[in-house]
Every structure is written in C-alpha cells, then in structure tokens.
Amino acid sequence: MSPRVVIIGPPGAGKTAVGRLLAERLGTAFRDTDTDVEALAGRTIPEIFTHEGEEAFRELESRAIATALAEHHGVLALGGGAVTVERNRSLLAAHPVAFLSVGVAEGVRRTGLSAPRPLLTGVNPRSTFQALLRERLPLYREVADWEIDTDESAPAEVVEHLLERLDGADTGSSAGE
Ligand SMILES: Nc1ncnc2c1ncn2[C@@H]1O[C@H](COP(=O)(O)OP(=O)(O)OP(=O)(O)O)[C@@H](O)[C@H]1O
Numbered sequence: 001m002s003p004r005v006v007i008i009g010p011p012g013a014g015k016t017a018v019g020r021l022l023a024e025r026l027g028t029a030f031r032d033t034d035t036d037v038e039a040l041a042g043r044t045i046p047e048i049f050t051h052e053g054e055e056a057f058r059e060l061e062s063r064a065i066a067t068a069l070a071e072h073h074g075v076l077a078l079g080g081g082a083v084t085v086e087r088n089r090s091l092l093a094a095h096p097v098a099f100l101s102v103g104v105a106e107g108v109r110r111t112g113l114s115a116p117r118p119l120l121t122g123v124n125p126r127s128t129f130q131a132l133l134r135e136r137l138p139l140y141r142e143v144a145d146w147e148i149d150t151d152e153s154a155p156a157e158v159v160e161h162l163l164e165r166l167d168g169a170d171t172g173s174s175a176g177e
Pocket residue numbers: 009010011012013014015016017018034078079080081110111113114117150153154155158
C-alpha cells in the first residue's frame with residue numbers, strides 16, 4: 001500500500017494547509033512528517049535544530065518518512081527539505097507525489113504567517129528563500145508526478161486542482177503497492 005498522495009514543496013507552499021483539506025475531501029487521514037519528527041524527538045523542530053543541528057533533524061526526518069510511506073494510506077505531507085536527502089528521493093519514486101510550488105515573494109509572505117522555520121529566521125528571509133528554491137526546484141521536479149503552482153490559488157482551489165490530477169491518475173488504492 002501507499003499513501004493516496006504525498007505532498008512536497010518548499011516552506012509556505014501549503015503542504016500542511018492543503019494536505020489537511022484534501023484529506024477531508026477524500027475522507028481519509030492526514031499525516032505530516034514534521035509532526036512525526038517532533039513526536040519522535042519529544043521536541044519542537046526549532047528545538048531540534050538548536051540542540052542537535054540540521055543533520056540530526058534530517059536523520060529523524062528520514063526515519064519518519066520511511067515509516068509513514070510504509071504505513072500511511074491517506075494524505076501525507078513531507079517537510080520542505082525532505083527532497084534534499086537522496087535516500088528520501090529514492091523512497092518517493094514508488095509513490096504518487098504532488099509538488100506544490102510557490103514563488104519567492106508569496107513564499108516569504110506566507111512563511112511569515114505561521115510556525116517558526118529555523119532555516120528562514122536569518123536577517124534576509126527573501127534571499128534565503130531564493131537560494132533554497134534554486135537548490136531544491138530540480139529535486140522537487142525529479143520526484144514529482146504533478147506540479148501545481150499555488151501562487152494565485154487559495155488552499156481550497158489548490159485542493160480542486162489536486163483532485164483533478166488524482167482522478168486523472170486513478171491512484172485510488174494501489175499506486176506503489
Ligand atoms: N494557497 C495559499 N494561499 C494563501 N495562503 C496559504 C496558501 N497555502 C498556505 N497558506 C498559508 O501559508 C502559511 C504556510 O502554510 P503551510 O504551513 O501549509 O505551509 P507548508 O508547506 O506546510 O510549510 P512547511 O514546509 O514549513 O511545513 C499558513 O498560514 C497557510 O494558511
């Protein structure tokens with residue numbers, strides 16, 4: 001079995017917001033590996049980065065991803081940097097993956113609105129976000145079956161676009177089995 005769909009993309013793309021709504025629409029469960037990592041570590045993500053560093057975070061994240069891909073059948077959102085680790089990209093090859101994209105201006109605006117993100121708390125979030133997109137865009141595209149630009153769409157509209165893609169692909173139950 002496989003998740004119905006795995007959602008990837010940079011911080012602020014709406015993986016959590018859209019993933020939750022999509023799961024509701026599909027009548028299935030939503031899971032977010034960022035939450036799984038916090039449960040595994042017994043700390044928040046900013047605390048893990050501060051006390052143990054990014055490498056330790058990526059280790060925990062890879063474990064959380066492998067577990068969730070194996071046991072979750074609903075909608076699964078990954079952390080924004082999951083694709084930077086080769087092992088994670090290899091695992092994703094067997095699953096239906098949707099890449100939510102967002103441009104620099106909108107991504108920076110949205111990440112200012114919600115949970116703290118340790119990689120974006122520097123003095124110039126705009127240039128940090130730009131560098132992050134430059135490095136990661138090819139990696140998101142490498143593993144994605146679908147790419148949906150979210151800049152001009154509210155979360156509910158992004159969900160509609162996703163549902164169209166999923167219907168077209170008929171991933172209902174067996175992709176990656
Ligand atoms: N399409 C959208 N239009 C407007 N606001 C959005 C959209 N998608 C998400 N948001 C808002 O942007 C913020 C960040 O969204 P969200 O937490 O879902 O991003 P994320 O991709 O899960 O980020 P992270 O990688 O850090 O987990 C939230 O306040 C959310 O409500």
